[in-house]
Amino acid sequence: MSKRSFPEVYIVGAGQAVYEKKSERSVQRLLYEASDAALASAGLPWSDVDGLGVACFRLPPDNVTTVAEHFGLAPRFLFHGVYGGASGIVGMLHAARAIQNGDAEVVVVATADSFNVTAHNETVDNFNVSVRDFMSPQGFAGPNGMFALHTRLYMQRTGAREEDFGQFCISLRENALRNPNALFKKPLTMEDYLSAKRIADPLRLFDCVMPCVGGDAVVLASARVAERLSVPKVAILAGGERHNYPADDIYAPYSGWEAYAGQLYERAGVSPGDMDFAQVYDDYPVMSFIQLEGLGICQQGDAFRFVREQDITWRGDFPVNTGGGQLSAGQAGASGGMIGVVEGVLQLRGEGGERQVANARRGVVSGYGMVAYGRGLSTSAAILERVED
Structure with a gap:
């Protein structure tokens, strides 16, 4: 029988920004589009979001705090992923712990980047x-x-x-x-x-x-919030x-x-x-x-x-x-x-x-x-x- 490490936490939404080979969209815009799609799939408004996690190579000099400013949020919990392609899941786990500890109730974890060949090569050459x-x-x-x-x-x-x-x-x-x-x-x-x-x-x-250019996001919510949503729910075991x-x-x-x-x-x-x-x-x-x-x-x-x-x-x-x-x-x-x-x-x-x-x-x-x-x-x-x- 399965057990849940986060019994009071649910993934209630998921969404993507459109994937394209090239685009003029900024990374802030991509993060917003993926997050907005995820919130829509959860049936939640932006006003309910009190936690935000972000991972993006092309974001500096901005960071998760300034993204929260762009989004008009005043979060109680923030996470900035600096683990490359491991960041999304790490951020999701940190968000689940924050919700379980009562530090947030609705957390969006969003990732995005706007890469072309030049931007990709610049990032790779200065990766660390x-x-x-x-x-x-x-x-x-x-x-x-x-x-x-x-x-x-x-x-x-x-x-x-x-x-x-x-x-x-x-x-x-x-x-x-x-x-x-x-x-x-x-x-x-x-x-x-x-x-x-x-x-x-x-x-x-x-x-x-x-x-390429694109973005992905999930929404995590406390049991108190999730129980009023009429959407399919996913548990993190x-x-x-x-x-x-x-x-x-x-x-x-x-x-x-x-x-x-x-x-x-x-x-x-x-x-x-x-x-x-x-x-x-x-x-x-x-x-x-x-x-x-x-x-x-x-x-x-x-x-x-x-x-x-x-x-x-x-x-x-x-x-x-x-x-x-x-x-x-x-x-x-x-x-x-x-x-x-x-x-x-x-x-x-x-x-x-x-x-x-x-x-x-x-x-x-x-x-x-x-x-x-x-x-x-x-x-x-x-x-x-x-x-x-």
Whole structure:
């Protein structure tokens, strides 16, 4: 029987800003659009919001406090995510604790970015001191070069083939074709994947996310507020985060989820086999494989076989990234860590449209980010469950 780490907290809304390749919209506007859509789905007005969480690479010199000013809010609780793609889930967990402690009743957690190629490259080159001072001057190939090394290492240690990464990308593209907010609108075949240009060996074009413009948000509310809302509700059974793991191996073929996944499931009162889907951070297929293993969906070093043998599309044996993930919907900077949360909430609310997973009751979502010298430093995860009336 499932248990809830936050019994007095519900996710009551989820929304997105429109994903586009290019846009003149500011990041403040994107954060507002995603938040407004999430509040509309909850049936709540802006006047009820007394907590705000934000993550956005292109926001400085603004921060969450000035965003609250832009929105006309006077919050009791604020969170500013500085963990890259792990920030969305970390912020959601902090918000849940604040509500449970009585420090807020309605919290919007919003992520967004407005990336084009130039903005993306500027951000990557100045991501942190390690990258700025020691890697960019040497002409490193950005995250593509770094995760090409991770991909090669994973292939050498497990026996995974390029076709396995291709199958992952193809499955996510099939999911994206049923998502009106995904950027990629054409089917992807194995021939398309294998014939695409090399970006950083062994990575090909479709292994790499496309920077874009967009935003994602969820609304969390206290039980007192949620009980008066006539909308589907989602519970957070458990959540966790881990940073700089393992501290002594910067190119380890794992990144922290396995350090707390067991506790995550124990606290939730469920097992990996009880999950109906997974929404994992997918900037590159190899990191999705590592998350599927670290979260216990499959055995260590076995994700490539899992993808070979399972149908991971929305209609399949075990759906993964049912909205297409970042690889087929686009990566709106820091919003890459929230796109899967929004998709998970939509699935559990029965609002997945043409990609709706049948009888979706429970799923795991995960985030990853803050790339430094050899890998991303931050991981996060949560187990979500539909609340039965």
